Amino acid sequence: MHKVMIHPATYETVGQAIKRAFEVFPFDLRGKKVLIKPNVLRASKPEEAITTHPAVMRAVVEIVEAMAPASIVVGDNPGLFSYGANEDSFKKTGLMEASKGYYRNIGNDSVRVDFNPEFMPMVSVSRIVLESDFIISLPRFKTHGLTVVSGGIKNSYGILPGAQKARLHKAAGTPERFNDIVAEVFRLRVPDFFVVDGLVAMEGNGPASPDLRQIDLILAADNAVALDAVIATMMGCDPGRLRFLRKAKELGLGDYDFAKTEIIGDLSVIPNFKLPPLGGEAMQGDRVMEGFFHSRAVLRPRVDPALCSSCGTCVSQCPVSAIIMTDKLPQVEVNSCITCFCCQEICPVKAITLQ
Numbered sequence: 001m002h003k004v005m006i007h008p009a010t011y012e013t014v015g016q017a018i019k020r021a022f023e024v025f026p027f028d029l030r031g032k033k034v035l036i037k038p039n040v041l042r043a044s045k046p047e048e049a050i051t052t053h054p055a056v057m058r059a060v061v062e063i064v065e066a067m068a069p070a071s072i073v074v075g076d077n078p079g080l081f082s083y084g085a086n087e088d089s090f091k092k093t094g095l096m097e098a099s100k101g102y103y104r105n106i107g108n109d110s111v112r113v114d115f116n117p118e119f120m121p122m123v124s125v126s127r128i129v130l131e132s133d134f135i136i137s138l139p140r141f142k143t144h145g146l147t148v149v150s151g152g153i154k155n156s157y158g159i160l161p162g163a164q165k166a167r168l169h170k171a172a173g174t175p176e177r178f179n180d181i182v183a184e185v186f187r188l189r190v191p192d193f194f195v196v197d198g199l200v201a202m203e204g205n206g207p208a209s210p211d212l213r214q215i216d217l218i219l220a221a222d223n224a225v226a227l228d229a230v231i232a233t234m235m236g237c238d239p240g241r242l243r244f245l246r247k248a249k250e251l252g253l254g255d256y257d258f259a260k261t262e263i264i265g266d267l268s269v270i271p272n273f274k275l276p277p278l279g280g281e282a283m284q285g286d287r288v289m290e291g292f293f294h295s296r297a298v299l300r301p302r303v304d305p306a307l308c309s310s311c312g313t314c315v316s317q318c319p320v321s322a323i324i325m326t327d328k329l330p331q332v333e334v335n336s337c338i339t340c341f342c343c344q345e346i347c348p349v350k351a352i353t354l355q
Contacts, residue, residue, distance in 0.1 A: 006265030152224030225254025
């Protein structure tokens with residue numbers, strides 16, 4: 001039986017909450033090579049709640065330091081298109097300083113491994129991921145436009161360096177298939193421990209939404225399927241309707257049945273938590289999620305003219321060149337768009353929403 005801890009915390013008490021997590025899950029890290037992997041989607045300010053907060057990172061690093069591991073590496077491969085600015089992303093998010101000298105650009109050294117040939121025959125994984133004895137994953141408590149929940153499983157997408165993340169989006173072709181890819185990437189090297197930054201939750205159109213909720217929680221778990229089921233439930237979402245969770249269960253990576261999970265703490269639904277559009281539709285009546293994921297006509301990126309800076313980032317970074325600039329505003333070519341929502345994820349001014 002796996003365990004998920006839900007513990008109240010604030011920025012002032014986050015160290016105590018994380019210390020409690022390591023007491024609930026008493027791992028022996030002496031002499032081990034430890035990788036600590038935060039969620040570093042892109043360069044952003046800590047208060048935007050897009051990445052793991054530096055206070056959470058520092059607390060984990062300090063506890064691990066005291067456990068006498070052979071080595072510690074802190075690293076991630078930022079989102080779909082910030083892969084060339086790894087160090088800059090860590091500096092701007094405050095995670096470089098919080099890493100206490102253990103940061104490494106893990107995107108500089110990778111290993112080719114077999115993957116699901118339905119999507120790509122091989123992918124590159126950061127070498128340190130495969131060589132570490134113990135991996136601690138530090139996801140945020142937030143939503144995602146394609147997977148609904150961005151938690152323990154989705155955080156492992158960052159073990160892939162470089163532009164291949166975008167190529168996998170393209171290879172998926174549909175949101176439904178992308179959910180399968182997320183589970184397939186996760187199983188390449190399943191992390192050993194998960195500590196979730198739930199001090200400020202992100203709702204709405206994550207993973208870079210401006211809609212934030214103060215929930216003052218730290219979650220910890222030894223299994224990502226059980227963890228993400230807890231996060232989904234707290235968001236008001238039935239875990240069994242999430243495609244990536246069903247795929248992960250099918251692959252033998254865990255179970256979202258709470259009869260098989262020990263919950264330590266208060267598992268309660270956050271009132272009026274806003275799911276992304278796909279998630280909101282999936283929770284209505286008896287309609288199943290696959291129907292909404294399968295239809296490429298459900299959602300399209302929309303640009304808010306009042307926010308758009310006409311920087312062209314979405315145009316240059318679309319993996320299928322489905323966006324053009326017209327009258328200083330990006331325009332989505334409907335017939336070319338594969339609904340990967342990379343543009344919404346990467347927009348530096350959050351001018352793109354899903355409608």
